[in-house]
Amino acid sequence: MFESAELGHCVDKAAFAEQEPELRAALLEAQYALKQQNKHAVLILINGIEGAGKGETIRLLNEWLDPRLVRVNAFVDASEDERKYPAERRFWQHLPPKGRIGVFFGNWYSQLISLTVREKIKSSQLDQAIGYVERFERMLCDEGVLMFKFWFHLSKAAFTERIEAQGDDPLQYWRASPLNWHKGKTYDKVLEAGERLLQQTSRDFAPWYVIDGSDANYRSLAVGRTLLEGLRAAVSQTSTARHATHSAPLAARFDRRQLLGALDLSQKLDKADYKQQLHAEQQRLAELVQSKAFRKHGLVAVFEGNDAAGKGGAIRRVSAALDPRQYQIIPIAAPSDEERAQPYLWRFWRHVPGLGRFTMFDRSWYGRVLVERVEGFCAEADWLRAYNEINDFEERLHEHGIIVVKFWLAIDQDTQLERFKERESVPYKRFKITPEDWRNREKWDDYVDAVGDMVDRTSTHIAPWTLVEANDKRFARIKVLRTINDALEARLAEAT
Amino acid sequence: MFESAELGHCVDKAAFAEQEPELRAALLEAQYALKQQNKHAVLILINGIEGAGKGETIRLLNEWLDPRLVRVNAFVDASEDERKYPAERRFWQHLPPKGRIGVFFGNWYSQLISLTVREKIKSSQLDQAIGYVERFERMLCDEGVLMFKFWFHLSKAAFTERIEAQGDDPLQYWRASPLNWHKGKTYDKVLEAGERLLQQTSRDFAPWYVIDGSDANYRSLAVGRTLLEGLRAAVSQTSTARHATHSAPLAARFDRRQLLGALDLSQKLDKADYKQQLHAEQQRLAELVQSKAFRKHGLVAVFEGNDAAGKGGAIRRVSAALDPRQYQIIPIAAPSDEERAQPYLWRFWRHVPGLGRFTMFDRSWYGRVLVERVEGFCAEADWLRAYNEINDFEERLHEHGIIVVKFWLAIDQDTQLERFKERESVPYKRFKITPEDWRNREKWDDYVDAVGDMVDRTSTHIAPWTLVEANDKRFARIKVLRTINDALEARLAEAT
Incomplete structure (x- = not known):
């Protein structure tokens, strides 16, 4: 050598x-x-x-x-x-x-x-x-x-x-x-x-x-x-000559069966049950993140889902349980120019929580294999390699003691339409609906494929995806809170 | 109360x-x-x-x-x-x-x-x-x-x-x-x-x-x-209603005498003297910044000057004396969008050196009262209040032990023309000349006024301006190095 x-x-x-x-x-x-x-x-x-x-x-x-x-x-x-x-x-x-x-x-x-x-x-x-x-x-x-x-x-x-x-x-x-x-x-x-x-x-x-x-x-x-x-x-170099694609091509689904289609979106919670369970799970979360064991860990929660699936509402039910000084919520929109000048994951690394802290991402690095794939914002080779890059990223978080929890909030098309219309009619909700939301809606099937591939390729034992049936907001919020709590509890118990 | x-x-x-x-x-x-x-x-x-x-x-x-x-x-x-x-x-x-x-x-x-x-x-x-x-x-x-x-x-x-x-x-x-x-x-x-x-x-x-x-x-x-x-x-609020202007209006200069006009730009150094003095001052600087006393201080050097006055060359002569891990050079161009979303000084605070470290700014916060004033990029009230804001900023640095040294490298119009032409003809220098440089040249007199006001209002005993006669590059570089060394030496001696 x-x-x-x-x-x-x-x-x-x-x-x-x-x-x-x-x-x-x-x-x-x-x-x-x-x-x-x-x-x-x-x-x-x-x-x-x-x-x-x-x-x-x-x-x-x-x-x-x-x-x-x-x-x-x-x-x-x-x-x-x-x-x-x-x-x-x-x-x-x-x-x-x-x-x-x-x-x-x-x-x-x-x-x-x-x-x-x-x-x-x-x-x-x-x-x-x-x-x-x-x-x-x-x-x-x-x-x-x-x-x-x-x-x-x-x-x-x-x-x-x-x-x-x-x-x-x-x-x-x-x-x-x-x-x-x-x-x-x-x-x-x-x-x-x-x-x-x-x-x-x-x-x-x-x-x-x-x-x-x-x-x-x-x-x-x-x-x-x-x-x-x-x-x-x-x-x-004039062409953007690239390495061969690192991922095998995605499996075709001949039978048209897919993950999201298998969800039972009719699941519900009535108001009384919801109130009682919400209180119990929030209390549980508050205790977990204030426990001594959590000081050697961190928590990352990723919220993805259909437009109007209730990501924001779910996030608020989680954050309501917490000391506002312990967590941060990062809404992911278009990257800034400083972020564009860096590798894709750079803008998420910026917000990785330190020990004893909790970051919630309202949309996340999965944009690469969702919107960027569907809209053609990046080359196929780029989103294909992203699956492995993302798995590596989450593994690094896991190894540092950070618990990674990922949610896809799923609603059906009728429910989405109903919520879009409500947003247009309520004054303080109208900021939440844009022409882009209507355009995305037309690409519903493309997103179904993209979500299926995403879950297949990035649901790992250290950072599994949780699909959340979100037609009923109450049901969805409780499932989110409980999943976070279960993941936290399991990891903190491991440590002792 | x-x-x-x-x-x-x-x-x-x-x-x-x-x-x-x-x-x-x-x-x-x-x-x-x-x-x-x-x-x-x-x-x-x-x-x-x-x-x-x-x-x-x-x-x-x-x-x-x-x-x-x-x-x-x-x-x-x-x-x-x-x-x-x-x-x-x-x-x-x-x-x-x-x-x-x-x-x-x-x-x-x-x-x-x-x-x-x-x-x-x-x-x-x-x-x-x-x-x-x-x-x-x-x-x-x-x-x-x-x-x-x-x-x-x-x-x-x-x-x-x-x-x-x-x-x-x-x-x-x-x-x-x-x-x-x-x-x-x-x-x-x-x-x-x-x-x-x-x-x-x-x-x-x-x-x-x-x-x-x-x-x-x-x-x-x-x-x-x-x-x-x-x-x-x-x-x-539709209008940008502002507070009353905080600075008194600038003094009119009826007599057309100005600071820059008073410089003797004919000062020179011959090659042999230059080599000997350069070596000596670089050695001196290396020892000062590696001294134990410097670990409780920091150094900020601001380089402003006419286009083609030799800022880059002067900075290189300073940096050549240093361990590259101890300093950083921050070239200031248009702000990024993250910087634009913050108060003006934010993008400079990002680069303030820690203890034992040295930041050189190739252009600086003085852009506010130079290019932004001359080009009308900001309102008069904004650049007028900037003088005081800048003095406050530098005072904060000073109080933390940071030595602030500020240079205006001055050349005359003939010298500038000569250098512009040279830049256009030498391949690796052509990147240094842009149509903007030619446009700035037409505003020479406006800059003379702006520089005069800047020096009058921001040359303080804790952070004085040094006007550098830069028609002769050798003379300028030695003056820069010596000024930094003198300032460092004085402040480090104070501490003991």
Whole structure:
């Protein structure tokens, strides 16, 4: 893996001086073209052996490129505030928007290597983490992020020489890894861990570039040229050439039977039962989220459903049970321009709850496989891959202790018509009905298909879908509350 | 101040039941109108006596209003991460965008009251803080934020009864203030502190509403009606009626003498001197920002100047001295739509550096009194009040230990023409020149006036302007670096 980076590559001063100006000018030009095109973000990961020129390369990139369009992030240990959220949230928060370049120093690889070297991670856990990293990077690339993963290498002899010369200067760059490179075996262990990681995570869409770090001139030109080539290829790409579709095509339903059709929408609750059960379930919810056990968890509730199915009303019955300072409700409408400049899931990561907190999404990331699919707002390949991306996302939440509950509120077409008409006639409800609602109604069958596929592909044991019969609002609200409570209770009981 | 809130206001059950539905419907209607109009944000501050219904009112608002458009924030003690930034940054971060309602529980008033009651603030400091609060709120209102400041009151007798009934239930709402209300004198002290605060901060643009908290029905209707009236007034306002201009009109310059004209733009540095001084100043800067003393400070450098005056080049010479993980460069262009939904300074508060960090702004908040004034992008009243708002902003940075350095890079018209032409001819520079640059050039004299007024009104002893003679790039870069270093050195020396 590292053999060709130990050949002692070297560029002399004269050759460097000759090549540098042209390379710099070309890099700047490519960088501005990237900015103007506004289609791709660039993410550069910096990893490798201590003393092999990681810090120097970052400095160099800032010197060669227009630094106003570059952001360097050094991820050191997570702060107390950051630890309340899933670990990758901070990477999401610092992703470069389209047209910009982000440099991640101390990224997910550094963390995995550090854990491996310090023997704090089991082999099976490492494999799992690698699998996640691969899917994460694939998603980024599919979303238009150009990834450059650099590993800066030194032979053991060169490393030993460097590290001795360097001393233990506290004014050296902030440490991005807690590794003690002065310890005898660290080099060997990092190399071993690095080799495994690089082997398993070098993919066509995000390959590793191993750079010989022993000679500064060679190293600089190698990085510069790699970057230039990648940028030029991306900028000149006219078609949106994509990877092969990652999902198998959806199953055709020859028999016309579908999930939603199988629901018994006639289920009802009378007023007295409703009142009594509402009170009991709200009380139960209040106790669960105020319990000590919940402080090590979080809760995400997703509300999807037909227009006028009663999402808002259900959400209010949930929120009425809670201290308003403990939850937030995120209504999802069209993305802002900052959100559009990022991968699709970015705008949902923004609202992921911290420990002890609860976020309700009024519509959600499932828009990708519902409205965006039905309306053709995104390419087929994009919504097809979204199923897996969403499953990954929810798995990350689950692993951090967040309970994920998802509702599809289903009504029939007659009930919808009745409610649309009511909305048009009641003054404070008229804001809730728009021409778009009427247009959506005409695509009823398309949504039935989309919901069927969505549930088939994203109802997992860690985050199952609950289909809610919502012709009767009372029945629906109680089912929602009870489902949340049951899920919470089960997960909190597990922990003890 | 609190007399009329001790009259024992009371609304019986029947009267409440009669009035509530209509009020709720009207509130919802006003809320949706606010959202559609998208001109105002609403900020509700909740303060007052423990047990007077603060928490209950927040719950009620969430029940009456559409909770998807309401966000409740409880500001408790600042976290470790938050303490790295000026205290008001977290309020800025959570301001509601236009069309939304934000509820601040545990706001700046709670903090001031808590400090006063615990005798942790001197009278002079309190007065200073009150002055700042007033200016801050005035700015918010001028920026279209509707403020509702509620003080929930109880007579001492009613308070004593409540607090005894309440016990010390740990399941009670999270404490937003560290005050121990069970202690004998707390009520009296809070009342005294509250009276002073309310008196001094009740202004026409942001009045206090003192609500009798002894009867839940009365309290609910009082809050609801106040809110409804305010929302209706704002939504129905067709003209953008404004407060009187806060700044005196700018001084006319009869003699045509101006600051920029007085600069000696012929100043130069030869190459050898430049190289030697550049190296020395960069070294000096590196040592200053890596010093232990700097960890209790931060640095903000503002770069303004004529187009093609060399801002980018100067910034690169500064950044070349630094560890790229320690600084960030923020190029300011058109605001994003999320930024446009907030008060003007919001988008700069986002990038204020934490302790030990350095932000360079390539263009800045001074756009308000430069391009926006010259191009007429904002009303005269808006840019006139901006001078004071900016001075306040920089004062807040200064008080947190952040050193603020501001540069105007000045060139003459011939030099600009030369550089424009060069930019058009060099491939990687052509991205730097746009038709807008040529248009700006035609408004040269307008900018001269705007810069003169800007410097006159915002060059303060805590954040002075430095005019940089920039016809010679070398001279300019050294002056920039040296100015930053001098400012840093002076401030760091002060601290020891």
